[in-house]
Amino acid sequence: MTRSTISINPTKTDHHVAKLTALAIALHVLEAVFPSPLPGVKPGVANIITLFVLIRYGFGTAAWVSLLRVFASSLLLGNFLSPTFVLSLSGALLSLATLWLAQYLPKRYFSVISLSVLAAFAHTLGQLCIVRIWLIPHAGVSYLIPIFALAALIFGLINGIICARLLSK
Amino acid sequence: MNKLKSQALIGDIFIIVTSAIAVVFLFKTLWSNVPASQLLIRQADQIIGTYDLEQTRELHIHGPLGESHISIEQGKVRFKQSPCNHQYCVHQGWLNRVGQVAICLPNQISLQLIGEKKPYDSLNY
DSSP states (O other): OOOOOOOOOOOHHHHHHHHHHHHHHHHHHHHHHSOOSSTTOOOOTHHHHHHHHHHHHOHHHHHHHHHHHHHHHHHHHTOTTSHHHHHHHHHHHHHHHHHHHHTTSOTTTOOHHHHHHHHHHHHHHHHHHHIIIIISOSGGGGGTHHHHHHHHHHHHHHHHHHHHHHHHO | OHHHHHHSOHHHHHHHHHHHHHHHHHHHHHOOOOBOOEEEEEETTEEEEEEESSSEEEEEEEOSSOEEEEEEETTEEEEEEOOOSSOHHHHTOOBOBTTOEEEETTTTEEEEEEOSSOTTOGGGO
């Protein structure tokens, strides 16, 4: 009897992606457990990992980590393909697009803190677009925009500072 | 603290200040302290009606989950009861200013407060 084996040879990068994604998923799920004063306002601590990966391993790896985190967390939390998942995905996609552009900012003047704030705003914008187009299709949403923008600024700043600290170690 | 200072570069400060100004601007334009005079109720993509706020009245609006009870009480309005799971709309409580909104997503009903003039009018400031 012959045994057939399929062997997959994971590269070093694969291991890095897997480990960091696992950490991001843990943070994402942990955050989902805590109640939020307003639905949609969350610190987004998992984005610290995305930023960390962006600086250390480049944009491609960061995109993998971010998207894998969104898909895997939604499966764990049981909201895959639900509005929560779509909001999470749209936020992640727009913030990745922003990071892709922002990575070309001169490093001398712009640190990861800038990237974090920009990504946080993009994340919020992506979510608000989905809310406006799909979930609440009228102008009433505009009342909530300032709160979301303020939250994006504060949490983007905090996450950026944490990420800068981690990177300097 | 010194470590933190050395990490924030001039570009970071520029981005933070610009964002902070943008946030303040958003608050100024989108929030008003003007008391509302009228209530606009929507169910899905349809406008159910506009109601005067200076009255005491109970409204029953039908949505996909059932009936939501909305009460108007002399200048303010709230979701009194709604057949949704999370009850976010009910917990939001009373609304009384122009531009305020309460939404019951599961039952697809929204309350929006408007003034005499159009909401978000620059004249409100």
